[in-house]
Amino acid sequence: MIDYQNILHTIYKSTGSETDRRTVAKYIPELAKINVHKFGIHLIDNEKRSFSEGDSDEVFSIQSISKVLSLTMVLGLVGEDLWKRVEVEPSGDPFNHLSLLEQENGIPRNPLINAGAIVVADILVSQLDNPKQDFLKFIRDIANDQGINFDSKVAKSEKETGFRNFAAANLLKSCGNLKNDVDVVLDFYFHQCSIQMNCSQLAKTFFLFSNRGKCIRDQSYLNINRVKRINALMLTCGFYDEAGEFAFEVGLPGKSGVGGGIVALLPNTFCVATWSPGLNKKGNSKLGMQALKNLTSDTGLSIF
């Protein structure tokens, strides 16, 4: 049996001693205030045993990580119809580029880039009675934790400064791939991204993707086919323009957010969440990437 606690401890010590942590995301003013020295890690194995190191109980903004959860919810609501409005191909472009979207007539490359997640948000706004509350309840239930919440300050901050998302949403609207008002969809989207979790909550939430669709409470949220497909999407598209690098160096499906969180998983084995707010130049947590690289090389575990 693998001694995860010992492995996490070693990783925490070696990775955490890194002094160059790059800088915190600046383009969302509220996120720019975070202490760059935070670093936490939490792993839950498929026997539901938990292992932690560092600041694993401190909440942070999960940001783009939420896109996997909105995708999960939307598949339950509309199923394969989703794929008429968004593709499943890697984008080969940084996370905020509009060029491809324009060239491809408003069909986003995949649901894990901003434009694709905005289309997913649009469908949720159409499908749900109380989109924000219903989505929050969905996540709380998966995580089995009613304490999870939006950070309304962060949502407001993005609303005031997220001009590139407004550009993307308007471009989608001009192409006929956004049904609701831009402001309504983005209000939902900014709230979705503002959800706060700590590493422990994040690992518990994504546990279902390593557990054949069953959440921590053993309730089934996805059939195995959809689990596999979402894992495939995370692997090919989960890290902006660094997805290939992550697959190549780490070899696990995962998703990062500009808040500095990363979650990754090995099917039928474990789910792990890291948090360190300093981002590399491609927008992924520098220490988180390093920690996960060490995890798969130390354990010899990966999907490949």
Add this chain to the structure above:
Amino acid sequence: MIDYQNILHTIYKSTGSETDRRTVAKYIPELAKINVHKFGIHLIDNEKRSFSEGDSDEVFSIQSISKVLSLTMVLGLVGEDLWKRVEVEPSGDPFNHLSLLEQENGIPRNPLINAGAIVVADILVSQLDNPKQDFLKFIRDIANDQGINFDSKVAKSEKETGFRNFAAANLLKSCGNLKNDVDVVLDFYFHQCSIQMNCSQLAKTFFLFSNRGKCIRDQSYLNINRVKRINALMLTCGFYDEAGEFAFEVGLPGKSGVGGGIVALLPNTFCVATWSPGLNKKGNSKLGMQALKNLTSDTGLSIF
């Protein structure tokens, strides 16, 4: 002396008999209602003699033609500082593409594409006390016609459907090249584009560009250097992705609008306006292009 009346008559007869007039711009609902069979032409020579044919007294929405007028006004207010925020190169792209704008960090290629004109509008909003009224007064004075007005229905229609302009403005904002609120700038921009003129008013307004900067009332609005530069911009950038074709086939500086208007001029000789709302696939008036082509081949006049 050239018999302009006879030439216009011949052009009107031959061009006007064209039955395939393409279709009216559809993307602004109010413009989609216009009768595709309208066709007018008005020429004013540098002795201020006027010549008309067809529906030259019926007003239409000048749309993008207004960009030359806002450029003229902004140059009077901030001078060469403008060129820190917008370039003077042809775009090599259809009129609404955001790709180049994104690649070039929010500095629009020239002030006659939408993104460039939105930057010009932003400066006018910053510089003017009552932007809409002051701009309207500026145009009325140049044209010596106090009857010129906005069409508030058209402005409202664009506001409700101009998602691609909202996308461009938000992209500019995200790049730091828009100082005022997106909504405020676009409200001004949509009003500017909604200005209504007939061919006679349009030719009179642009008379100054063929008259070394002096308007129809002999008042000087631009020094000769700026006149030359604006004419150069019209020649290289005045017809969306068909600027080369227009220079090649017609050989005059000019500007078109999706309302079906075109204005063109030969320095020190004449200024001519046409209106026919059927657009070719590049967004320029089909009959207007044809009429101007005939005008320069029949008269043997062009800048080249």
Add this chain to the structure above:
Amino acid sequence: MIDYQNILHTIYKSTGSETDRRTVAKYIPELAKINVHKFGIHLIDNEKRSFSEGDSDEVFSIQSISKVLSLTMVLGLVGEDLWKRVEVEPSGDPFNHLSLLEQENGIPRNPLINAGAIVVADILVSQLDNPKQDFLKFIRDIANDQGINFDSKVAKSEKETGFRNFAAANLLKSCGNLKNDVDVVLDFYFHQCSIQMNCSQLAKTFFLFSNRGKCIRDQSYLNINRVKRINALMLTCGFYDEAGEFAFEVGLPGKSGVGGGIVALLPNTFCVATWSPGLNKKGNSKLGMQALKNLTSDTGLSIF
């Protein structure tokens, strides 16, 4: 224990009954002559048991599948230095686009697109005494089959018509990322692509990627880290602009070629090769894609 023979038989029957097989690759004249009705499949499991259906003993041109083998050889020769000259990111573009290459100053997106494979070929030409013979020997040894050979007619056919590869190689050369003469590198590259195998040989050759780096003769060619990385590259970049779709629908690392071959594998479990020369519009074998989709859904096996 999984009854692979029965599964293959079922897949062969259901997939092979498909009448719309799309068309054979036309752009290489020699390949255009292949009979579109051919269809074979061969699977070898990690106990080295083999299972076949259909035309699994007929040779075909492996084409782009050879890129994985040249990558394997070059890693053994220059190691991680390779990554100074080629990236590991999905390209988000069809297999022959030069645009990204130009934008990114001649550093190809990954070694499995044409431009990247040409850089790999350039290094082999520099490193090997007799590049073509040495490469062929390398493959024969891995496959444990001295009957594997180039198809010189196909190589010649590509040399005469592969203008886009000449364009890519010259662009690389202009960027300083090709050390040898364009003609010499492409002569090697076209021979590499012309290698002929049948499904059985192909499965045996790629067996090492499912067997932790050890070939069919139990000789180790790659350490486990490199095996994982090559598998990751196949998953994210192995299917031109359909890599996401393949990961999403099939969930196995693999590589396709325009000759109609596909090879895919599940680490520690099996390696499978299919051949059907009719290509879908993204350039991948239509029946091969379908057969592998059925294989993972019927067996419930995938890396996710």
Add this chain to the structure above:
Amino acid sequence: MIDYQNILHTIYKSTGSETDRRTVAKYIPELAKINVHKFGIHLIDNEKRSFSEGDSDEVFSIQSISKVLSLTMVLGLVGEDLWKRVEVEPSGDPFNHLSLLEQENGIPRNPLINAGAIVVADILVSQLDNPKQDFLKFIRDIANDQGINFDSKVAKSEKETGFRNFAAANLLKSCGNLKNDVDVVLDFYFHQCSIQMNCSQLAKTFFLFSNRGKCIRDQSYLNINRVKRINALMLTCGFYDEAGEFAFEVGLPGKSGVGGGIVALLPNTFCVATWSPGLNKKGNSKLGMQALKNLTSDTGLSIF
């Protein structure tokens, strides 16, 4: 009457005193050897009076300026059929970008970018018995100067290093827009670009574009319609990615080459050639641009 000699003298003194002359084109080894301090100017007015300053009798490589001459010759041979294989729109891209060419299926944006000029060269190769000799004779006749010649060293130098032109030609070939062998077409193209002229010869050669199609010997080479169209093309496309700037600042049709030459003209008035081998970062002669700017501002002459 304008005192051109005095104006040229003033321009030569003020412009020539500029110490920062940028650097000579490096990418063609033979051109890199030229002395950056050379500076000459020659103007011929429409009464065939000539005015010179500086190194106006020293020959240099006309390079891209030759594209206007091959265009002139090809129009005489195939007429408007040319426009099936090349467009007339500004490219909005630096002179050597392949991206647009690829997006637009091998139809170059205009005949004055490299790809367009290579298509023109291909037609000349098809049409002429002895392409190189016939082309040279054509130019010698226009210039009325049998001393004009190729510089075979420069042609050879480009052949050995012009990888980007080989890339463009192969891309054109792959799109079906090149009929002859790449090597044959580029051999012609590199010779065409290597033609040597001094400022005086260059001004005399282009005199016909300011003289309604009649050359210095009063022989007619082009009808007035074609003269106008070529002048329009020079204005909109003659200066790589700085065509707008040149139209805006200078206001004359013209063409530059990386050898440091520029030729420009005012219809019915004059033709002027400058040479200074130091290029600005857009690839145009720094001092030449400055001298022509001064010329039109000092004389008050421009097409606008």
